[in-house]
Amino acid sequence: MTAGAGAAAAAGGGAALVVSIAGVTKRFGEGDVAVSALEGIDLGISSGEFVSLIGPSGCGKSTLLRLIGDLTSPTNGKVLVNGKPARRARLDRDYGMVFQAPVLMDWRTVARNIELPLEVMGHSRAARTARSADLLKLVELEGFATRHPWQLSGGMQQRVAIARALAFDPALLLMDEPFGALDEMTRERMNLELMNIWTRTKTTVVFVTHSIPEAVFLSTRVVVMSARPGRITRIVDVDLPQPRTADTREDERYFELVTTVREALRGNEDRSASAAARVRAEGLA
């Protein structure tokens, strides 16, 4: 699968498209100082998929995620979420967002942090409390409902952030390096927990990471991107059996796929290195 293929074809299946991105470019700034962050992005994500965006810093993977969430707008092209323009989908609360930092409100208890989106959406108090109790169970934080975020460890805080994103049962979960700030052991445990949650909630997930093992372990597809300008260079289908468990990490196929993604990323490097060499050569000529 190469970049530039149609979004529908990129989805690789007949299921309904949750995310459909066609011919998207994103530039920051104007005129001579304009920086091209994304060029010619086409991507379709079907319902129930777990898609990781991976690439070097500056490849625009976070920008791509923010485009899906309508936290920024494309310079050209179209972003559809659940068949609607991204802005409409945001206002319809079609997705939940998790950032690298948990971004919890210090002054709210854990339960009331989880209830924040429900409050904004005007759910009744009874419905909110019932929902946050369920979610606390889902992320295994029962008994922490009345604590404040600053009394929790980093991993626990991120679990609260995930519970909050799931509070209004969105069909789509956008995650921007959610475990990037955690240590390796906590990260692996959180990966397993996220897999459990994903299996149970059937939510479609778009996940930004720069960890290759994490991307392979979690995803049904890994989207490999290159930097300057940000492009999709390869999409790797991850055909590891579901559900993923701790044993998945010892599967031979897992190692093969990690290598495939690594080589795809290195291919980018070689290409940009040769491009740089070409530029130098032209400069000398």
Add this chain to the structure above:
Amino acid sequence: MGSASAALRRRRVALAWILLAVALVVVWEGAKWLFGDPWRIHGSLLGLPIDIEHIPPFHSRIASDLSLPHVWLVFTAFVDPAQRQGSPLGLILAGQALFTLREALTGFALGGSLGLLLGIGLVHSRLAERAFVPYVVASQTVPILAISPLIVVATKAGWLSVAIISAYLTFFPVTIAALRGLRAADARAFELMRSYGASAWAVLWKVRLPSSVPYLFASLRVAAAAAVIGAIIGELPAGIPDGLGASLLNYNQYYTSGPERLWATIVMCSIVGLGFVGLVRLSEWLLTRNRYRPVEALAA
């Protein structure tokens, strides 16, 4: 975070307070011992006659009995009658302090709300902020003494016009702190609210105001002290006889005949200011304890 260490810390703070007060008295009287006027204690204690005379080795006008009356004279001034056959000065000052405090509290409430509302308005419009803030700053560079007669004459509202002068000094720190505090939340918290399709109103109530609370309280402490100063100064052109301003003016005029009375009035002014600031501190503690991240946890 343990309560035992918290109790220990409180006891240490109290001890430091007392030590500082004692140090102040020692420095004050020490200066008088070295540089002040000659003094004599002549009398009897438990039937024993006491007769001490001290002539300081140096002399400086700053430490004279006129500039720095003895600490005990300031204290006895509170007990001594203000006028012949009148009630003690302390009692009169306490009554005036309550009057001034009422003006200050009203001014604080007026100015604090105005300051916060102004901050909320300005934080929602960069244009308004750029246009308005220079005027807000300029308003504070005008000496309050120049403006207060104007307000007193224009409003003719007695103690209420004094409260307005007090409000004039109060709103400024609150506006500045609000402008900072209402933007203090993590940029991603605003994106999070955006992802919920939240209204500006919801963002204000659920993110902006709660995250501005620590900033607001810091400014309210400054504002409380400013409110007292504003009230006292406002009383002067208003010619209000019931507040501490009247005593300040009065004992300023009769300073040479009784400096300790002016000092007693100054002490009373400080007590009002300290009490007010303490009240703000107390409400901050009641409102934020166990809710906001403690300062030690921030540093950790």
